[in-house]
Amino acid sequence: MQASVYRLTMSHPGDLSELAALFESGSLDPSHVIAVIGKTEGNGGVNDFTRGYFTLAFATLMAGKLKLDIPQVIASIPCILSGGTEGVLTPHYTVFARSPASAQPDGKRLAIGVAFSVPMLPEQIGRQAHIDAVATAVQAAMADAGLENPEDVHFVQVKTPCVTLPRAEEATRRGAQVLTADPGRSMAYARVAGAFGVALALGETTAAAASEVAMFADYGIYSSRASISSGVEIEANEVIVLGNSAAWSGDLQVSHAVMQDALDIGAVSHALADLGIPALPQVSAQDAPRLRAVFVKCEPARAGKIRGQRHTMLEDTDINAQRHIRGAVGGLVAGVTGDTRLFVSGGAEHQGPDGGGLIAAIAQV
Template identity: 50%
Template sequence: MPECLAFRVPTRHPADVSGVMELIAGGAVAADEIVAIFGKTEGNGCVNDFTRQLAVMALETALAGAMGCTPASVGARVALVMSGGTEGGLSPHLLVLARRDGPDAPGGTALAVGTAFTADFPPEAIGRMAQVRATAAAVADAMARAGIDDAADVHFVQVKCPLLTSARIHEAADRGQPVATHDTYASMGLSRGASALGIALALGEVAEADLSDAAIGARRDLYSGRASASAGIELMRNEVIVLGNAPGWSGPLAIAHRVMRDGIDFFAIQGALADLGFPGSGQLAPEASGRIVALLAKAEPSHDGLIRGRRHIMNDDSDINATRHARALVGGVAAAAIGRTDLFVSGGAEHQGPDGGGPVAIIARVRD
């Protein structure tokens, strides 16, 4: 019977893999059991955020040594999802997810994980229906690998997706292929949006008849309440991680999710905590906070410039990108609920929850 293991380790800089290697050296997890690693790195989260690529390279190199293979082989089988930006009080860290086969346990459900990868996308497919459909197929594949038959048992789907650079745009043009946008920053949003709609399609949250190239990034009424997509320069494929509660899995961990209706929806976070059996009001006490393995959330400023009728300036600040403001805001709200700052808060929530809001999921130890 499989068990999903999850470990949260701090990092001192984007290339710091010492925490992961200490887990392996101490026997907490074997290198070949690791299926995915989430990371928050202290870059700007924009097109030129190379802290993500640096972290991936460091992890691939270190794990290759532990596995006795090449870094490329590590990248082919382990989903490495690095999200840049630790604004406000967010703490850089890594979340290591592993799958271990263990003895059979009594009936019930436990945290389950499945991963899948699309093929590399040509630049002209990024932010278009080709990416939506490929992502939906990969989500279905990851669900099957996790042993999840019912989409209702899926609580969070993380995707790492590519973006367009000037070089990629010119490469497509040389082949006579137009791309979705010539704005490299805008390409991040289109890629995240196409990925999120692919998740929504796979989970039955949207109908394929409502989807089109024109709907991506424009139809804010179409979204997934369980999607999280992070775009980066370090890849050309989509890497998909499905997290849910499934029968046939053992272990003490479980996951729950809610949808934040805006960046200060403290009660959505408390609702997810209540679903996992935690107290329903106030900040978690240190002992309870210690049972939280991860909080995963999306952050996005509302397009109307309002939060509950009051004006915000996130979209108008020419010095600091709006997604950076949003990560700091949601990170602060989440930290107030959990009582800790090593939280995975990702910016850019196109089609990931309602406008100005986004999904939040919590992984916790619910039994000994």
Template identity: 50%
Template sequence: MHTPIQYVDVHRVLCSGPGDLAGVQALVASGALRPADIVAVMGKTEGNGCVNDFTRDFATARWCDFLSPHLGCLPSEVGQRVALVMSGGTEGVLSPHFTVFSRRWVAAEPQHLGKRLVVGVAHTRDFLPEEIGRSAQIECTAVAVGEAMRDAGIAHAADVHFVQIKCPLLTSNKVDAALQRGAVPVTHDSYASMAYSRGASALGVALALGEIAAPVEEAATALLSDWSLYSARASASAGIELEANVVIVLGEAEGAASPYRIAHTVMRDAVDAASVRQMLHLALGMDADGASVLPGLVNLLAKAEASPDGRVRGLRHTMLNDSDIHATRHARAVVGAVLASVVGDTALYVSGGAEHQGPAGGGPVAAIVRVGPPGDAGVPVL
């Protein structure tokens, strides 16, 4: 009698728009994907990635409508069963797509040695407007990361390679509601609130993974000011479509049956392709020049940021001074092009706004690579 082991599958599915699930439906029809096994979806949608990017909400609603009958629940309940993270903004060469994670337990012994990909999810409670960007969000996120690690079967923080979070932002209605109750939000500016929410979420990850030792209150005081505090594995995306933090932990575990591996690195700045090449080569065994990446690469997951000091390698950039296009959009376009040049692929998950996610001006990058064929563990892919 074998102890059930975790089998994770990952599909990257291109789309013609935020509501296009034809590629996903084809996978289901072919038997390659079973909707009941889906635990998380990370989407790149083609909006502006700012406060009024409704492509995120539209994509989320389409996924909820699609999964509802398969999961036997209402569309409004799907978000509690499946972690749906939609990141807006596919500037430059980035191509819109969905990365779908499915998970099941199988009664088989893995046919490989070493660690393989596992995934875990968790949710925080809903946040009051005045809690966004403050210690409550940091603390709740840290707790949720621990819950997601346990859900994934990850015992050690060192085996966590990427933590994707979808977090809420402040709208004018939320700010007004807080003020009428006598509460003071961290900012009255909706766009600025995205940075506070992303930063607080990232510091929560850093605390959970032991990357910083600062107490929660101290971390909250340092938010958006002390850039020496950061997580090398956090990726946070803010949106209007939720009130809580959704947490997806991606890592590795011994005994997992998945035919995938995951590794991470940190880009020191927006043009640091060398770190990505080194990670692909050293951690995942790819050719140093990336020549053999395409056959096995499922996706690169990355954060992008316009350096807050206004410089890249000592030279001045103007991303922070552009009143027509927000800096987060510039950064996604730059990092998307740099990463695409490394792997020769443009359907990459690049999210803007890397406050406390990697060093100032840089950001975490993770690569998911298939290292075995379907049925790698002696179990057919359903």
């Protein structure tokens, strides 16, 4: 197999014109598209309907090209959106495709796998059943990519459902009890369940450690390769796994690094250096076109300090802390890459160390 990656911009959350142009020109076969990861210009919260807006527009375009119904597209192609393009971040989406290999490379190349879990019942969200469902789906996505060794996996993007008020009411009618009926809190617990599930699937922790009781309690348990988003627009966990495999061809590779805090510019440079792209201190104009996608997960430090100095992100009642951190870390990473088309997502609970996160990048070899 051979992987292809297309980073496309949009003028609004329903703008798929650049993808449509690729189809019309014959540059991309619609049947080769297997996943999408994107950043929309919403608030990233419970009522961020820009994610659903993009998903519907994407599914409508793909349904026409593939001669499928819209629900069939939604159920077969993971379309994972994160809201919030604060600061210099540019609304954009990355399209992943795979096609038959034309030649075998000398070395490992980008491998892509996708999977869906079974739909989650409201009372399962944020609980052990949720952790286990994500772990199973990640293993299925690895198998889909042909990635047998977890060490070859560099980035796992998961979108999980959350509990909405109607879902909570439906559970109550059945005599079930949800973990929380607060959609915002549910999104946070869903993200942690996703992170624990990825860590479990990749062997970064044990089943005994990655349990409900450790959620928001033991921040020493985390995944160094998980990026988890949650939203009201889905009912099952959607998983995209990116790794490197000698069984894949093409000219792309993926790397990652752990960010220890919001100022860890060294981790950004390290992830790029692994792809043969120096940042001295910024990626050069010659190397910039080689970068095909950059994914970042970040979180305000719960101690309220960054390298000993107080921050106010967790105390600002006007601007949500996740919006603060996306803007801050987005600016730092954009300063290194020289490109604002970055997937920068907040809500990094147990995804990297507390107050830190992770960065992953795809580049042409």
